[in-house]
Amino acid sequence: MADKVLFEFLHTEMVAELWAPHPDPGPGGQKRSLSILESIGFRVGQALGERLPQETLGFREELDVLKFLCKDLWVAVFHKQMDSLRTNHQGTYVLQDNSFPLLVPMASGLQYVEEAPKFLAFTCGLLCGTLSTLGFQSLVTTSVTSLPACKFQVVIRKP
Amino acid sequence: MSGSFYFVIVGQQDNLVFEMEFLPAGKAESKNGYRHLNQFIAHAALDLVDENMLENCSNNMYLKTVDKFNEWFVSAFVTAGHMRFLMLHDIRREDEIKNFFTDVYDLYIKFAMNPFYEPNSPIRSNAFERKVQCLGKKHLLS
Numbered sequence: 001m002a003d004k005v006l007f008e009f010l011h012t013e014m015v016a017e018l019w020a021p022h023p024d025p026g027p028g029g030q031k032r033s034l035s036i037l038e039s040i041g042f043r044v045g046q047a048l049g050e051r052l053p054q055e056t057l058g059f060r061e062e063l064d065v066l067k068f069l070c071k072d073l074w075v076a077v078f079h080k081q082m083d084s085l086r087t088n089h090q091g092t093y094v095l096q097d098n099s100f101p102l103l104v105p106m107a108s109g110l111q112y113v114e115e116a117p118k119f120l121a122f123t124c125g126l127l128c129g130t131l132s133t134l135g136f137q138s139l140v141t142t143s144v145t146s147l148p149a150c151k152f153q154v155v156i157r158k159p
Numbered sequence: 160m161s162g163s164f165y166f167v168i169v170g171q172q173d174n175l176v177f178e179m180e181f182l183p184a185g186k187a188e189s190k191n192g193y194r195h196l197n198q199f200i201a202h203a204a205l206d207l208v209d210e211n212m213l214e215n216c217s218n219n220m221y222l223k224t225v226d227k228f229n230e231w232f233v234s235a236f237v238t239a240g241h242m243r244f245l246m247l248h249d250i251r252r253e254d255e256i257k258n259f260f261t262d263v264y265d266l267y268i269k270f271a272m273n274p275f276y277e278p279n280s281p282i283r284s285n286a287f288e289r290k291v292q293c294l295g296k297k298h299l300l301s
Contacts, residue, residue, distance in 0.1 A: 046278050050271045053239035133240040133278065135171065 004079055004101070011102055014040070015118050034118065038125035045129020052076055053134075062156055065134050066093050073130055078102075091156040095127075096149070103148035116144040120152075127152060162250035164299050165197045166259075166291070168267070169243045170279040173205055176242070177282040181295040200226075201245045204233040208243055211235070220264070221257050236260040240278070242267070252299065259298040266290055 018033040052072055070082035074097075084096040102119050106112055124140040131138045137157040144150045168177040175198070204226040211222050226233040234256050236244040244263060246256050270287055271278060 043274060047272050047274075050238065050240040050242075050278070051268050135241050 007077070008102060008105070011119070011122060014122070019118065034121045037118070037121035038128070041122040041125020041127075042129035042132070043125075044122075045126040045131075046133045047129075048073065048076070048126070049130040049133030052130075062091070062136065063087070065131065065136065066095075066154070068134075069127060069130060070095060073126075077126070091158065093154045093156075095152040095154065097152075098149045100148050100150050103144075103150060107147045110146050112147060113144055116147060116150065117142065120144070120150060124152065127154060131156070162248055162252075164295065165201070165247040166263075166295070167198070167201050167245050167247075168263075168282070169201070169205060169245060171241050172279065173202070174279065175281065176279065177287075177291075179288065179291055179295065181292075181299050183300055197231075197247055200228045200231055200233065200247055203228070204235070204245060205243065207233075208235045208237065208245070212237055221260055223253060224251075234260075236264065238264060238267070240271075242279075255298045259294055262294045262298070263291060266294070 014037065018036060053068065066085060066087070070085050074080060074082045078101045080099075080101065082095050083098045086094045086096070100120075100123075102123070103116060106115075106119075120142040124142055127140045128138055131154070139155045139157065141153050142150055143153065163183065164181040166179050166181065167175065170176045178198070180197075207225045208222065211225055220236055220238060222235040222237060224232050225235045230249050231247050232249070232251065234246045234248065234253070236246075236257075238244070244260055244267075246260070248256065266287065270276060270282065270284070276282075
């Protein structure tokens with residue numbers, strides 16, 4: 001099925017388009033492009049958060065919601081589950097994906113580590129948006145040490 | 160025998176997103192003095208809906224009848240995004256209301272996919288209103 005690739009191509013083009021006019025925009029421009037990608041991801045996440053949990057409403061607590069993100073959301077968007085989920089039980093969660101599909105075609109190892117954040121901004125927004133529909137305000141950041149593995153750190157903000 | 164129904168969608172901050180009345184043919188619009196009462200009853204039922212959600216660890220979205228006020232019953236349906244669909248009705252019609260909720264839920268999801276719609280904001284769309292009216296006629300007033 002060509003579904004997986006379609007989204008990957010679309011995503012690659014989105015990033016390329018935002019960076020095309022000014023290949024090296026400097027800190028201000030870069031931040032703007034990153035936040036554009038994040039807001040796109042946020043809106044998509046909001047819609048998915050409404051649409052995906054069709055019958056399963058068993059979200060009693062945060063941990064259930066995070067498990068939903070790691071399993072159902074990741075499977076729906078990337079056709080694989082998140083590799084590991086760690087928490088400090090105080091609102092901070094680290095989601096680790098050892099072969100993130102959007103980074104796999106790029107490199108394997110330390111090459112292009114500086115370029116990786118732009119390809120992860122959309123996904124950060126996606127996680128943030130889904131959490132917001134399900135009722136949690138959060139802050140999502142990423143860190144990449146070696147492609148294609150990446151970590152998403154989710155901090156749930158207490159109201 | 161057919162009764163009157165008042166349907167409302169409430170957002171995450173207890174804000175009104177959509178409301179619609181279904182009255183059987185022949186009954187004129189409810190007297191102006193009592194229309195605000197419907198909103199009041201629905202709002203008061205929200206607490207019970209939340210309580211129901213917290214204690215009832217079921218996976219069901221449909222919560223059946225949650226509250227009763229004078230002659231009005233309140234049934235509720237909660238979506239994953241914590242949007243609440245409330246129905247005020249004066250006769251018991253559980254199956255029809257459940258089917259109505261399911262259909263409106265499908266409709267709502269499709270509507271929420273629209274990138275121009277801000278989640279939690281009031282729904283102002285003629286197409287949506289017409290469809291909900293059709294669903295209401297089909298399930299509730301037949």
